Amino acid sequence: MMTTFTFTAQAAFTALYLAAAYLYLKYFFSVERRCGLLAARVLVAGLVVHLAALAVRIAHLGYLPIATVCDALSFAGFIIALAYVCIEKFSRDLSMGAFVAPIICIAQVISLLWFHPSGDLPVRYRSPWFEIHVSGSMFAFASFAIATIGAVLYLVLYRELHRKRPGRFYSRLTSLEQLDRVNFYGSLLGVILLAVAIFTGFNWMREIRASADLRLDARIIATWFTLAVYLTGLVVRRITRASGRTLSLLSIAGFILVVMAFAFEGISH
Amino acid sequence: MIRLSYYGFTYRQTPVELRERVVLADDALAARVAPLIGQAGITEVYPLSTCNRTELYIVQLGDGDADGPVRALFAGLAGADVRADRYLERATGLEAARRLLEVAAGLDSMVMGEPQILGQVKEFQDKARRHQLLGTVTERLLQTAIHAGKRAREETEIGQGAVSVSFAAVELARKIFGGFEHKTAALIGVGEMGALCARHLQAHGVHRLYLLNRTFERSVELARELTGIPVPIEELYATLAQSDIVISATAAPGFVIQAGPFRESVAARRREILLVDIAIPRDIEPAVGDLAGVFLYDIDDLEGIVDANRRKREAEVDKVRRLLLDELDAFARWLGSLDVTPTIVALRGKFETIRRRELDGYRNAPPQERELAERVTRAFMNKLLHAPVTRLKELPSESDKLRCSEALNRLFELEHPPADPEAHES
Numbered sequence: 198m199m200t201t202f203t204f205t206a207q208a209a210f211t212a213l214y215l216a217a218a219y220l221y222l223k224y225f226f227s228v229e230r231r232c233g234l235l236a237a238r239v240l241v242a243g244l245v246v247h248l249a250a251l252a253v254r255i256a257h258l259g260y261l262p263i264a265t266v267c268d269a270l271s272f273a274g275f276i277i278a279l280a281y282v283c284i285e286k287f288s289r290d291l292s293m294g295a296f297v298a299p300i301i302c303i304a305q306v307i308s309l310l311w312f313h314p315s316g317d318l319p320v321r322y323r324s325p326w327f328e329i330h331v332s333g334s335m336f337a338f339a340s341f342a343i344a345t346i347g348a349v350l351y352l353v354l355y356r357e358l359h360r361k362r363p364g365r366f367y368s369r370l371t372s373l374e375q376l377d378r379v380n381f382y383g384s385l386l387g388v389i390l391l392a393v394a395i396f397t398g399f400n401w402m403r404e405i406r407a408s409a410d411l412r413l414d415a416r417i418i419a420t421w422f423t424l425a426v427y428l429t430g431l432v433v434r435r436i437t438r439a440s441g442r443t444l445s446l447l448s449i450a451g452f453i454l455v456v457m458a459f460a461f462e463g464i465s466h
Numbered sequence: 467m468i469r470l471s472y473y474g475f476t477y478r479q480t481p482v483e484l485r486e487r488v489v490l491a492d493d494a495l496a497a498r499v500a501p502l503i504g505q506a507g508i509t510e511v512y513p514l515s516t517c518n519r520t521e522l523y524i525v526q527l528g529d530g531d532a533d534g535p536v537r538a539l540f541a542g543l544a545g546a547d548v549r550a551d552r553y554l555e556r557a558t559g560l561e562a563a564r565r566l567l568e569v570a571a572g573l574d575s576m577v578m579g580e581p582q583i584l585g586q587v588k589e590f591q592d593k594a595r596r597h598q599l600l601g602t603v604t605e606r607l608l609q610t611a612i613h614a615g616k617r618a619r620e621e622t623e624i625g626q627g628a629v630s631v632s633f634a635a636v637e638l639a640r641k642i643f644g645g646f647e648h649k650t651a652a653l654i655g656v657g658e659m660g661a662l663c664a665r666h667l668q669a670h671g672v673h674r675l676y677l678l679n680r681t682f683e684r685s686v687e688l689a690r691e692l693t694g695i696p697v698p699i700e701e702l703y704a705t706l707a708q709s710d711i712v713i714s715a716t717a718a719p720g721f722v723i724q725a726g727p728f729r730e731s732v733a734a735r736r737r738e739i740l741l742v743d744i745a746i747p748r749d750i751e752p753a754v755g756d757l758a759g760v761f762l763y764d765i766d767d768l769e770g771i772v773d774a775n776r777r778k779r780e781a782e783v784d785k786v787r788r789l790l791l792d793e794l795d796a797f798a799r800w801l802g803s804l805d806v807t808p809t810i811v812a813l814r815g816k817f818e819t820i821r822r823r824e825l826d827g828y829r830n831a832p833p834q835e836r837e838l839a840e841r842v843t844r845a846f847m848n849k850l851l852h853a854p855v856t857r858l859k860e861l862p863s864e865s866d867k868l869r870c871s872e873a874l875n876r877l878f879e880l881e882h883p884p885a886d887p888e889a890h891e892s
Contacts, residue, residue: 228623358642361767363774368626372644373738440738440759 199257203314206250207271211305213243214278218302221294225369233291240298241282247275254314263331264315264322267308272332274304276339284343284379290371293379296346326401333394337387338455341427344383345452348445351376355442377441380448381434388427395420419458426451467528468603468804468868469507472562473536473554474521477576480553488543488550490515495597498539503599506530510601512608514569514590516583518576523566525603527868560798563607567790570615572624578779579624584615602872606800614793621789624782627775632659634768634775635742636666639711642740642761645671652676652709654702654722656688659744660715664692667711676705680716703731706739713742714749725753732760744768803880809871810855812880817847 220236223229251272254262262268281297321327350370357367370376430447475488490499490513499522502508507530512523522539524532537551544550557565565574570587572579591608594600600608619625628634643649651672653664656679664675675694677685678701685696697705706712706728716722723741728751732739743750743764755762802808821843828839858874861867874880 227621228626229621231620354641358638358761361763361770363641363771367641368623372640373642374644442758 199254200314203250203254204309204312206246206253207305207309207312210243210247210250211302211309213239213246214274214298214302214305217243217294218298221291221298224291225295226365230291233294236294236298237282237285237291240278240294244275244278244282247271247278251275258315258318260318260323261328261332262315263335264318265313267311267313268315269331269335270304270311271308273335273338273342274301274308276335277301277304277342280339280343280383288371288375288379290375292369292371293346293350296350297343300342300346321405324401324404326397326404330394330397330401333390333397337390337394340383340387340390341423341448341452341455344380344387344448347376347379347383348448348452351380351441351445352449355445373441377444380441380445381431384427384431384444384448384451388424388431391420391424391427395424416458419454423451423454423458426454468801469526470559470562470603470607470801471524471526471532472521472557472565473524473532473540474519474556474565475540475550475553476521476555476574477518478574479555484544484548484550484553485517485520487545487548488515488520488540490520490543492593494543495593495599498542500597500599502532502535502539505535506532508532508535510604511599512566512590512594512604513599514566514587516586519569519574521565521569523562523604523607525601560794563610563797563801564790564794566607566611567614567793570611571618571786571790572615573618573783573786573790577629578776578783579619579626580629581619581625584612584619587612587615602868603801603804607797610793610797614790617789617793618786622782622785624779624786627771627778629772629775629779631744631765631768631772632662632666634771635663635713635744635763636670638742638761638763638768638771639667639740640670642738643710646673646711647671648673649710650674650676650708651711651713652678652697652705653688653694654678654699654712654714654749655716655718655745656684657715657717660713661688661692663713663715663742663744664694667713668692672711676709678702678705680718703727707731707735709739710737711740711742713744715744716749717745718749719747721751722749723751723754725751725757728754729757732757742768803875804868804871806858806867806871809874809880810858813855813874813878814851816878816880817851821847 217236217240220232220239224233224236251262261272263272277297278301281294281301285291285294350366351373353366354370354373354376357364358373426447430444430451433447434444475485477485495513499511499513502511502522502524507526507528508524509527510525514521514523522536524536526532537554540550540554566587568574570584572581572583575583587608591600591612594604628637639646639649646667649672651664651667651674653660653675656677664677668675675692676697677689677692677694678697678699679685679688680699682696682698688694689696702723706723712723714722722745738759738761741750741754741760741762743762746765748764750762750764752762752764754760803812825836825839825843828836831839854874858867858870861870
C-alpha cells in the first residue's frame with residue numbers, strides 16, 4: 198500500500214518537475230516571460246507535492262526516508278529544487294531554471310527507474326545524529342550543486358563578454374555579479390552544512406561504536422578535500438579579493454570532489 | 467453601418483517641416499479635433515501625435531464622407547502655404563485598425579520596437595477621453611492595440627537589446643554588474659557622447675561618478691550638471707583603481723590609458739572592470755583588454771552589438787505580424803458583432819441552442835409529446851424574440867443600434883463566427 202503511494206507520488210512530482218524543466222528551457226530559448234513564470238509555478242507545485250509525499254512517508258516510517266539510493270537521489274532533487282526556488286524568489290531571475298530544473302529531473306527520473314523505497318531501518322541508523330548527518334550532507338550537496346551551476350554559467354557569460362561576442366547567454370542570463378553571488382553564497386552555505394554533517398557523522402559513529410572511528414577511507418578523504426577546496430576558495434576570496442572567475446574554477450573543482458565523495462558513499466553502502 | 471478610417475502624417479512620407487506644423491497639442495484637440503464629432507457621421511476620434519506622426523482614427527456611422535472635414539482640419543493646422551494633402555496617408559476598415567496595432571507594437575517606429583510609443587498611445591487615450599472623443603469602437607480598438615503592443619514586447623524580441631551605442635554601453639555594464647547602486651563610474655573626456663553615456667548611467671542609479679578632463683574647469687562645469695566629482699587628470703590611474711565602469715571619450719591623439727600603468731594600478735582591486743572606449747582615435751591601449759577581469763569595448767564592438775540587436779529585432783517582425791493578426795482577428799469579430807444582423811442571428815442561435823438542449827431531455831418521450839413540445843417551445847421562442855428583434859431593426863439611429871447590439875452581445879454572451887477580414891475593408 199505504502200509502496201504504491203510512494204511510487205504514484207514520485208511519478209506525480211517527477212511529471213511536474215519535467216513540465217517545469219520543459220517550460221524553463223522554452224523560456225530560455227524563446228523570450229516568452231509567461232513560460233518562465235508558469236515554469237516557476239509548476240516547479241513550486243512539484244515541490245509541494247514532493248513535500249506532502251515526504252511528510253506522509255515520515256509519518257508512516259518514523260524517520261526521514263533517505264536510506265536507499267532511490268530515496269537519497271529523490272531527496273537531493275527536492276533540496277536542489279527548494280534551494281533554487283528560494284534563489285529565484287530572492288533574485289527575481291528565471292534564467293537559471295533552464296539549468297537547474299533538468300538536474301532535478303535527472304535525479305527524479307533515475308530515482309524512479311531504480312525505485313526501491315526505504316523500508317525498516319536497522320537500529321544503528323535510528324539516531325538523531327545520523328539523520329542530521331545525512332540531511333546535512335544532502336543540503337550541502339544541493340548548495341554545492343547550485344553554486345556550481347552559478348559558477349559554470351559565470352564562466353560561460355564571462356567568456357562571451359570577454360570575447361566581445363554577446364550571444365544567447367548574454368541576452369538571457371542574469372548579470373555576472375548575480376551569478377557570482379549565487380556561487381559564493383551557495384559555497385558558503387555548503388561549507389557550513391558540510392561541517393555540520395561531518396561533526397554529526399563523527400558523533401553518530403561514536404554513539405554506535407563507543408569510540409570514533411576515523412579511518413581515512415576514500416569517502417572521508419574526498420569529504421575532507423571537498424571542505425578544504427571550498428574553504429580555500431572562500432578564504433582566498435576574502436583575503437585577496439580574488440575575482441569571481443577564480444572562485445568559479447575552485448567551485449567546479451570542489452563539486453567534482455563532492456560527486457566523488459557521494460560516489461564513494463554509494464559504493465561503501 | 468460602422469466605418470473605421472485612418473488619416474495620418476508619418477515620418478515615412480512627411481518631412482519634418484510639415485510634421486511640426488500638424489502636431490495635435492491639447493488646445494488643437496479641443497479647438498479642431500473635438501468639432502469633428504457630429505460632422506459626416508463621425509462619432510468617435512482617436513488622435514495620436516508624436517514627433518514621428520500625427521494620426522486620426524475615426525469611427526463613422528452612416529454613409530457620410532469624413533475626407534472633407536479631416537482634410538480641412540489638417541489644412542488649417544499646416545497653413546495655406548503648404549499642400550498637406552500630398553503627404554496625407556489614408557486607410558479604412560481593418561487596414562486602419564492594423565495601422566494602430568503596428569504603431570503600438572513599435573513596428574512603425576523609427577527605432578523598431580522602441581517602448582516609448584506604447585506610453586504615447588496610452589497618453590493620447592487619456593487626452594482623448596478628457597476631450598470626450600472616444601466611444602465604444604475606439605476604446606475597444608485601443609484596448610486591442612495596447613494589449614497587442616504588450617504582447618509583442620513580451621512574447622517576441624522586437625524590443626530586446628540596445629539599439630544605440632550609449633544604451634549598449636549601459637546594457638553591457640548591467641550585464642556585468644546587475645545594478646549600479648554600489649558602483650563607481652569614471653568619465654574621461656567630457657564631450658557630448660561621453661556625457662550622454664554618463665547621463666544614462668546616472669539615470670540607472672550609479673552610486674558615484676568621477677569626471678576627468680584635460681581642462682579641469684570643464685570637468686567642474688559638467689560635474690555641476692551631473693552631480694559628479696571632478697578629478698584632475700593627473701589622478702587618472704588612482705581613479706581607475708576605484709572605478710567599476712570607465713567611459714573614455716577624449717579627443718587625445720594617443721592612448722590615454724596604457725596597459726603598463728593600468729595593470730599596476732588595478733592589480734590590487736581584483737574586481738571586474740568595464741572599460742568603454744568610444745573615442746576615435748582610441749583612448750585605451752588594446753592590451754588592457756587582455757587582463758583578467760577587464761572587459762574592454764571600443765566603438766566598433768559597441769556598434770557590432772547594436773547592429774546585431776537591430777538584425778535580431780528585424781528578424782522578429784514576421785512573428786510580431788502574426789501575433790497582431792490574431793489580435794486583429796479578434797477585433798474584427800467583435801466589430802462584426804456590432805452590426806444588427808449578425809447580432810440577431812447570434813441571438814436566435816443562442817435561443818435555439820438552449821431550446822434544443824432542453825428538448826434533448828425528452829427524447830425518450832412518445833413521438834406525439836415530442837412533436838407538441840417542439841411546436842410549443844418554437845412558438846414560445848419566436849414570440850419572446852419578436853419584440854426585441856423588431857425594435858432593434860427599427861431603432862432610428864446607427865449609434866442606438868450599436869449600443870443595443872453591444873448590450874445584447876454582453877447580456878446574452880453571444881458568440882459570433884470569425885469575421886471575414888475583407889468585410890470591413892473599403
